[in-house]
Amino acid sequence: MSTMNTLKPAVDKEVGASRDTVVPAHEERPESAVIEEAKTVGKPFSDDPKFKLRNVEVFYGQDRAIKNISLDIARNEVIAFIGPSGCGKSTFLRCLNRMNDSIDICRVRGSLLLDDQNIYDSKRDVVELRARVGMVFQKPNPFPKSIYDNVAYGPRIHGLANRKSDLDDIVENSLRKAGLWDEAKDRLDATATGMSGGQQQRLCIARAIAISPEVILMDEPCSALDPIATAKVEELIAEMSESYTIVIVTHSMQQAARVSHRTAYFHLGHLVEVNETNKVFTAPEHELTESYITGRFG
Amino acid sequence: MQPANLFLVTIVLVLVAYGLGYTRSRSLAMPLGGIRHLKSLPFYYGARAALWCGIPALIVLALWAMFQGKVIQLLVIGSLPPEMMPASEGEASLLLSKISNVASGALPPGFAEPPVVEAAERLTALRQQSRWYMTVLVVAVAVLAGFFGWVRIRPRLNARAQVESTLKWIFFACAALAVLTTAGIIFSVAFETIRFFGKVSFFEFFFGTSWSPQTALRADQVAAEGAFGMVPLFTGTLLISAIAMLVAVPVGLLSAIYLSEYASKRVRGVVKPLLEMLAGIPTVVYGFFAALTVAPFISNLAASLGIDASSQSALAAGGVMGIMIIPFVSSLSDDVINAVPQTLRDGSLALGATQSETMKKVIFPAALPGIMGGILLAVSRAIGETMIVVMAAGLAANLTANPLESVTTVTVQIVTLLTGDQEFDSAKTLAAFALGAMLFLATLILNVIALHIVRKYREQYD
């Protein structure tokens, strides 16, 4: 707990101005590659958190995949999760909309608050949670239905449109926001699985924003896409960051650098470092972060 | 030696050949500096010697066992005195069975004419000889060919390629055997069916609504003319299959959905094998369950409601058949539902859909073609099912759609037409083949459609 308290003031300072003036607590002791619990360096906390996550631990059966992570995700920020494969980025991300629920052996501990309400409260309605926290997956996963039905799926389930014309509007708006309207407007009835990978992924984004979520989680959304499709999705993320809180897991450090405000570096289930993105990539504080971004492992 | 013993001996020789070939290749390799100087691994040299030893010997053995009986018969008949020579094939077979009865001691020699007794002695001697020759020949072939295979082993010999191509031919022969058997069945049924249509008109068979295949057995017998309209039989089959599917499809499908989407691993591990056990119960057991438990229950229930019900009803047979078919539907549906990628489930759940919405709107539509395929396979199973209907549905060829009445099916009629002593060229017995052919066609078409659907569905996700 003491670490958290010493870190807190550092975060409370104005972003940018604090960079040189505040010396994080850990720099006073010798750096070591051994990660201690809850010793996240950088600025894991925020004044205006959308998500307030404290002492989060995730177990798969006996294996502890997430080891005591505390982190705030600020309102309307884009935060990138980076780290080597298997370090728990997806696992942590899936806690935020309780997608881990469908894995039998998965248990989550700690306090996870969305707008100060407990996500894992036993009385909590996951349907409502997931309506607020949308998700885009690694591999584009459009339903084997028409483009229109894919986008209309969420609004129909949540009863967002009373009339056909309302639904049409939602579908059009979502496709426009996802930058897919011009390509799709003439073939709304065509099946979605016939589109290119990049189009499918943008369709999945359109499908997610059709129910007006507040947060969008993206798990390596571009890893199955070619560079041009990737660029389009990144552009889209930049536009969406005005109205949504976005959490993106990515394998590409360039992508994290391009789209995110803050970057969190995970290592073997620990959250090693969180900071403004340019800080993480230009002056990482932790040895492990530095090794990772300079490509010593990955 | 008996062919079976000889077979065992050959197998032993094959093993010996394998061992010798293996060691020879190793010892040839030693002076060269190890087995890496061989063209193939020692295993392949051993296998090659074993194949050389086994294949010719087994072919000789098979041919000998197949033809020795016929050849011995010809020799025995040929040695009979001219006045005993059988005039016709029927007489010959009577005579032969008499001779072999004497030879086996079933008929004491005193009851037979002296030439027959002589012939019986010759038969015994010939059999003895034949066995002898066979033993010598097979062992000789095995040893000589095995030796040849062994002696030809050279480090440069590509035994691997030879073994591989020989194995390919052996596998081909097995596949060909299965195909040939199927073709043989089809031809024999087709042939008899054509003969049937020589006696009964096409039109009567396909459109006749009355079925009573009683023809005169002998020319002097007075009997009804026999009616061969298959319509009541096919409607009976359809009625019972429809009842069976009404039971099997909802129960099977819903339990598949439960097992694949809702049940925990533990429940699934228990329930799934139990459900599949239903498919392992012999149909006879289902048959008496239907006939002795379900049918009386239904007729009593109907009677207490004041409805007229026959003691053997389509409902009882169809209902029990439906239970038998549940595992077909459930396990095939379970497979296709599981084949729907997890990413689609995740996509739907992440949009805030509940599990049942996900099932209804995403998984079920995606799995539907595969499920349809499974159901069609189950239908063809229901149409071909015999035992339950024989025991529980009755024999009366009623043309009815009332499930409380007794009906009969194509398969039941085939059974009743062919059991007991029958003359194999009357319209009555030939009708069984015609019915069989129709049944075969119907299930074939269903299977082709079903497999086509299933395959098409597979391509979607692979």
Ligand SMILES: Nc1ncnc2c1ncn2[C@@H]1O[C@H](COP(=O)(O)OP(=O)(O)O)[C@@H](O)[C@H]1O
């Ligand atoms: N469904 C699961 N069951 C058991 N272990 C899992 C499961 N999913 C992930 N894990 C384990 O959790 C750890 C973190 O995985 P993951 O979150 O997928 O990593 P990342 O997304 O960073 O590559 C890994 O060690 C992985 O083996």
Ligand SMILES: [Mg+2]
């Ligand atoms: Mg991952």
